[in-house]
Amino acid sequence: MSDNATFRRRGRWLTGGSVLLLCAWVLGPIYLLFLNSFSSPSAVTGFPKHWLPSFNLDSLQFFIEFQGVASALWNSIQVATLTMVLSIVLGAPAGYALSRFEFRGKSLFRIMVLMTRAFPLPLLALPLAVMYIRVGLDDTPLGLALVHTTLALPFAVLITFSLFSGIPVELEEAAWTMGCTRAQAFRKVVLPLVMPGITASAIFAFVISWNEVFAASVLTVQHRTLTAFLLTSLDVSPLPLKFAGGFVLVLPALIFIFLVRKYLFAMWGIANR
Amino acid sequence: MPSRGLPYLLLLPATVFLAVFFLYPFTQIAWEAFSGPGGVTLSHFATMVNYWKFPAALENTLLLAVAVVPLQTAMALAMAVLVSKLEKGRDLILYIFTIPLGISDLAAGLIWFAIFQQTGFLNSALHALGVVHTPVIWLGYQSKWVIFLAVMLAEIWRATAIMLVIIVAGMGLIPKEYGEAAEVFGAGPWQRFRRVTLPLLRPSLQTALILRTILAFEVFAEVAALGGTNLPVLMGETFHWQFDLQDGHTAAAFAIVILAISIGFTLLYLRLLRVPKGAGI
Numbered sequence: 001m002s003d004n005a006t007f008r009r010r011g012r013w014l015t016g017g018s019v020l021l022l023c024a025w026v027l028g029p030i031y032l033l034f035l036n037s038f039s040s041p042s043a044v045t046g047f048p049k050h051w052l053p054s055f056n057l058d059s060l061q062f063f064i065e066f067q068g069v070a071s072a073l074w075n076s077i078q079v080a081t082l083t084m085v086l087s088i089v090l091g092a093p094a095g096y097a098l099s100r101f102e103f104r105g106k107s108l109f110r111i112m113v114l115m116t117r118a119f120p121l122p123l124l125a126l127p128l129a130v131m132y133i134r135v136g137l138d139d140t141p142l143g144l145a146l147v148h149t150t151l152a153l154p155f156a157v158l159i160t161f162s163l164f165s166g167i168p169v170e171l172e173e174a175a176w177t178m179g180c181t182r183a184q185a186f187r188k189v190v191l192p193l194v195m196p197g198i199t200a201s202a203i204f205a206f207v208i209s210w211n212e213v214f215a216a217s218v219l220t221v222q223h224r225t226l227t228a229f230l231l232t233s234l235d236v237s238p239l240p241l242k243f244a245g246g247f248v249l250v251l252p253a254l255i256f257i258f259l260v261r262k263y264l265f266a267m268w269g270i271a272n273r
Numbered sequence: 274m275p276s277r278g279l280p281y282l283l284l285l286p287a288t289v290f291l292a293v294f295f296l297y298p299f300t301q302i303a304w305e306a307f308s309g310p311g312g313v314t315l316s317h318f319a320t321m322v323n324y325w326k327f328p329a330a331l332e333n334t335l336l337l338a339v340a341v342v343p344l345q346t347a348m349a350l351a352m353a354v355l356v357s358k359l360e361k362g363r364d365l366i367l368y369i370f371t372i373p374l375g376i377s378d379l380a381a382g383l384i385w386f387a388i389f390q391q392t393g394f395l396n397s398a399l400h401a402l403g404v405v406h407t408p409v410i411w412l413g414y415q416s417k418w419v420i421f422l423a424v425m426l427a428e429i430w431r432a433t434a435i436m437l438v439i440i441v442a443g444m445g446l447i448p449k450e451y452g453e454a455a456e457v458f459g460a461g462p463w464q465r466f467r468r469v470t471l472p473l474l475r476p477s478l479q480t481a482l483i484l485r486t487i488l489a490f491e492v493f494a495e496v497a498a499l500g501g502t503n504l505p506v507l508m509g510e511t512f513h514w515q516f517d518l519q520d521g522h523t524a525a526a527f528a529i530v531i532l533a534i535s536i537g538f539t540l541l542y543l544r545l546l547r548v549p550k551g552a553g554i
Contacts, residue, residue: 015358022352023369029430030372032394033384047408049397090287097283109284116295117484118539120491122508123528124294126515127301150294157287211377213494214508218515227379227494234497239390242498246383253375261368265442 030250037247041240063244072229073248075141076210079225082145083209084202087152088160092198095160096186100169116154124150125215132219139221147215152205159201159263163194200263203256211253302532305525317522321530324523330505331530337421337506338489341428345485346478348429349436353444354466367441374434381431382424382498386412389423389499412499420500427495432488436481443477444470479546486542487535507531 036044040056043049063069094113098106125147129138137143167190175185216228224232230245237245257264307313321327352370359366373381388394389411396408411419447470455465471478493508502509507527515524 015355018351019355019359019366022355023366025430026369026372029384029388032387033380036387045392047392047397048400049392049394051397090290093283094287097280101280103280105281109288112288112291112296116291118487118536119295119299120487120508120528120531120535121295122491122493123302123511123531124298126511126521126524126528127298127305128294129515130305130521131298131301146294149290153287153290207375211375211380213377213379214491214512217512227377230383231379231494231497235501239392242383243387246380246387249380250376250384253377253380254372257372257375258368261364261371264371264374264438265367265445 030254033243033246033250036240036243041238044240044243045238059240059244060247063241063248066241068224068229069226069245072224072226075220075223076225076227078141079145079148079216080206080209082141083148083152084206086145086149087156087205088198088202090149091153091156091201092160094157095162096164098157098161099164113154113157116150121147121151122212122214122218125218129218139219139223141223144216144219144225145209147219148209148212149205151212152208155204155208156201159204160194160198163197163201164190167193197263200260203260204263207253207256211249299532302525302528305522306529309522317526318529320520320523321526324510326505326510330507330510333421333504334490334492334507334531335534337424337428337492338486340421340425341432342482342486342489345429345433345436346482348433349440349481352433352437353440354470356441357444370437371434373431374438376431377494378431378492379494379498381427382495385423385427385430385495386498389419412503414503417504420496420504423499424492424495424504427499428489428492431495432485435488436485439477439481439484440474443474443480446477447473475546479542482546483539483542486538490531490535490538 035049035051035053037059038053038055038057039050040054040058041062043054043056044059094109097103098110128143128147132138132140132143137146171189171193172185175189176182180188211227213227213231216225217231220228226245226249230237230242230249234242306317307315309316356363356367356370376384386393391408391410391412393411395411396405399405400408410416412423451469451473452465455469460468491508492506493512496504496506496509502513507530511524511527511531514520514527
């Protein structure tokens, strides 16, 4: 019996040790980027590196004041916000329809949504670049946001589908019997219940757009997003600019993932079906 | 209830959107790739194949996927099992493990660049340990395998989280009773994992592998940040032809190659990990 107990104790130590090691593997590299961003430019290019931050803001200030960075940041925010709005406005009604109705063509629509994930979507930017010049959408935030929406829309549909499925139809039916119209029942009963989940999927859409590099670099010229700006200036930008840029890119994503962490698993669980 | 048309009305915006911005552009890629001044032509593919970097780009892209995806699958499975064993702090650990999910490939490339660049943290650590006295150039054009390794590490670091999330979600769908029953019949932890968890996890594994492999073929920004042009990959060359050389036709030919290997691998996974009808949970 005592053999068994030591065995189990050893197993626990092994589990704990592995978990710590994996946490260090994930957090360590982020710490190093953080270290570089909060060091003076001379420390960033210097050698050997220090292992503790000096909380010097010169690198970040250099980055923010660098020609083109402020507008790139603003463009990224515009594109990500547009993507967020578009993917919810288009995706949520589809998610609701999938969860509440049986109709012909339902499985066809689901297949189309799932198919989008079997394609390298950023490649869409190539033909759209030509199409946009024709319709005047080239180099605009909206044009890029439309491509990013193809990335985010499948997620929005699947997440909202699972959210609406989690709310009993009986709640809506009860509201109808009390004299609500379909639209009223939706607005007063269903909407408040799904709002947190919708917000989460909106945030997720924002992050997808904020992080996207390829389509952003192909479709923007004058109005570069932050990722496009950083990518196309990789050859010429000094080290402090790269690392401060990387940090500014990572920071909002960290916060947003923290906010939506509860929904991550629910939405992937349903995406398996 | 006048709702026969309602579902179609609700699906209309998303359907129209996907038709215009997803289905139509893909027909355009094919058109760009196969069309020339005199009708249908394979000349753009000839240009692509004769481009001196094409064999290396194809090879690097495939090798990276082959090197990265199996390791990530194993790591994601191990992490998911570890998390399921935790008694406390489970949510915190899961949050930490999924942080890279929100990090863009470009940022991941820059993070690992901070480690591997000449005055970076790897050289600093080696210097502190007395292994090297002057900083070594790790990411130079003479040492392609180090660039390859750095990209591999960056990919594994960043993109294992997406597989983890899918697998954890899938594990949550497996009833606990199955494992308990196996335990009653004397199955050890490894046997339970191998004979109960893994087979039941097949749908999730399939999703995770398809998604991850397709994303692996799209590797781009990490390579740009770590190797510049020293490690050609398909997506990077697509960008080069579209953006620097302004040759949309050849860029589209590259795109068709990426598309073809993506679809090929998707079909392969669908076949290999076929989920028998009605056998799911």
